[in-house]
Amino acid sequence: MGNFKIHFQSETKFENIDQIIENLTKIVGSERISVDMIDRIAYGKDYWLISNLMTLKGTLPCLPDIIIWPQTAKEVSKIIKLANNYKIPVIPYGEGSGVVGGALAVCGGIILDTKYFDSIEINSTNMTVTVGTGLNGAVLERHLNEHGLRMGHIPQSIRTSTIGGYIAHRAAGQFSGIYGKMEDIVLSMEIVLPTGDIIRSKTYPRASVGPMVDRLFLGSEGTLGIVTKATCKIWPMPEKQGKLSYLFSDLQHCLDAIRETLQARINPGVIRIYDKKETERHFGETIKESKDKIMLIFVFEGIKRLVNLEMQITSENCEKYNGIDTGEKPVDHWFETRFKVSEASEFGPYDQVMDTIEIACMWDKSKEIYDAVINSLLSVPGIYLASGHASHFYTTGVCWYFTFSGIPKEGKDHFTLYNEAWDATISTVLKTEGSASHHHGMGINRGKWMQLEHGEEFKLLQKIKSTIDPNNIMNPGKLYPDEIQKKEL
Ligand SMILES: Cc1cc2nc3c(=O)[nH]c(=O)nc-3n(C[C@H](O)[C@H](O)[C@H](O)COP(=O)(O)OP(=O)(O)OC[C@H]3O[C@@H](n4cnc5c(N)ncnc54)[C@H](O)[C@@H]3O)c2cc1C
Known part of the structure; x- marks a missing residue:
């Protein structure tokens, strides 16, 4: 299994398991707790490639002991107090679409499914929506659309993921250029x-009242507590949606056109560039002139007059850098x-190893990091494909999203090849001053880079974790990989 410290546990290692089950049943009733093997297996995986690979090979990365479906924050509180008494892990579970192993019960324990937290309350004066965090993203967006509103957070996984998972x-999401990322x-x-204990932060547009405690929980990956409710910004449906696309021969020209556009305070909702390989893969059949070119697409949203002006300025920037206008068809x-x-999912059964890795970097490293990662991936024996696109941009930098694919060479297994590809990518990114993840999180497979990513900050993060969660019951093994060893798993 390479260097992953995960193994299939079919037997529980919690001595008091019967007592724990009995007490949990008193909290939620017998309908909302399960120890059936079928449920434990169903919650024994998420969408991490290793989870998928193991499932295809007829095993699982882990096996939780208990699945529980609380309905209120008070029930969650009681469950957690009980878990503390017995020192049994609790793992918050949204819809298991995470791609870094974050929701896996690698130390066994209780999977706490948030599905019942699905309330929606709109405040159309403040333009906010208060939601239960087990709410599915697509259900929320559809509900808002029916009221002429939108939150605009549209990850590719929107149909299979929750607000709690996003936090x-x-x-x-795909429209992050205009609606922001979850922290916005x-x-x-x-x-x-x-x-x-249950804490609630106040809702305000901004305040200066000391550190904002709740910001700690954005990105905490279930290791610091369970988010049960959130108030989020919403927007009116846009008057106009505008589409532009350009082909470039040169990647640096394409990056410069985007950078100048953003730094002129133009905010397209969607900006995506595809390198030559990905342009061929995604547009080769529909846009014949895209052969051996880099595709750049934009979607603008908002008031019609503003969108028209934004499109005009963006077009001027693309043409300045020799972009060739290809109209709306590629965007459609x-x-x-x-x-x-x-x-x-198509690659797995053909015995291939394929995954995606998203990272972030500043503009002055954007081309260097792209070249370095592609080269480092292709230098791994067995990797035959390495390509990239960029799907989130800032006035200050870029999120690159790399895809690799390979077949293990003789004597090597899939997990080793997978590790080698990830090691090659992340070590190159960190060496080139990039950040190890832009939006998928660290979970298990990136956990080993937490120290390098954060440097001196990491010690403080560890102290925060041990202060808030002294018994390390919240999602152990994620973000702080050493804890798995401490628990002697
Ligand atoms: C095909 C595909 C496309 C994707 N596209 C995108 C994309 O465009 N953008 C993007 O950002 N991500 C994307 N992802 C990744 C994934 O969907 C996100 O990470 C998502 O935020 C996970 O949500 P979830 O509800 O499925 O969480 P889960 O996978 O169930 O859990 C993920 C982590 O969140 C924790 N957690 C869940 N709920 C709570 C809660 N209420 N309180 C505290 N912790 C909690 C879990 O313990 C775990 O650590 C994609 C994944 C797939 C498979």
Whole structure:
């Protein structure tokens, strides 16, 4: 299994398990707790490639002991207090679409499914929505659309993921250029701490009242508590949606056109560039002139007059850098295919290793990091494909999203090849002053880079974790990988 410290546990290692089950049943009743093997297996995986690979090979990365479905923050609080008494792990579970192993019960324990937290309360004066964090993203967006509103957080996984999962991973949606990432969207939260205490932050546009405690929980990946409610920003449906696309021969020219556009305070909702390989893969059949070119697409949203002006300035910047206007067709094609995720599932059965890695870097490293990662991936024996696109941009930098695929060479297994590809990428990114993850989070597979990513900050993070969660019951093994060893698993 390479260097992953995960193994299939079919037997529980919690001595008092019968007592724990009995007491938990008293909290939620017998209908909302399960120890059936079928449920434990169903919650024994998420969408991390290793989870998928193991499932295809007829095993699982882990096996939780108990699945529980609380309905209120008070019930969550009681569950957590009980878990503290017995020192049994609690793992918050949204819809298991995370791609870094974050929701896996690698130390066994209780999976706390948030599904029942699905309330929606709109405040159309403040333009906020207060939601239960187990709410599915697509259900929320559809509900808002029916009221002429939108939150605008549209991750590719929107149909299979929850608000709690987005907060836990600081997620980024396809329209993040205009509606922001989760940290821009969330105004306040209700959180059940690992001690069982319930805290609620106030909702305000901004304040200067000391450190904002709830910001700690954005990106905490279920290790600091369970977010049960959140108040988020919403917007009116846009008057106009505008689409532009350009082809470039040179990647640096394409990056410069985007950078100048953003730094002129133009805010397209969507900006995506595809390197030559990905342009061929995604647009080769529909846009014949895209051969051997880099595709750049934009979607603008808002008031018609503003959108028209933004489109005009963006076009001028693209033409200045020799972009060739290819009209709306490539953008329409992107809209048609943007939720298609068959690639990863199609590769698995053919015994290939394929994954995606998203990272962040400043503009002055953007081309260097792209070249360095592609080269480092291709230098791993067995990797035959390495490509990239960029899907989130800032006035200050870029999120690159790399895809690799390979077949293990003789004597090597899939897990080793997978590790080598990830090691090659992340070590190159960190060496080139990039950040190890832009929006998928660290979970298990990136946990080993936490120290390098954060440097001196990491010690403080560890202290915060042990202060808030002294018995390490919240999602052990994630973000702080050493804790798995401490627990002697
Ligand atoms: C095909 C595909 C496309 C994707 N596209 C995107 C994308 O465009 N943008 C993006 O950002 N991500 C994307 N992802 C990744 C994934 O969907 C996100 O990480 C998402 O935020 C996970 O939500 P979830 O509800 O499924 O969480 P889960 O996978 O169930 O859990 C993820 C982590 O969050 C914790 N957690 C869940 N709920 C809570 C809670 N209420 N309180 C505290 N912690 C909690 C869990 O313990 C775990 O650590 C994609 C994944 C797939 C498979």
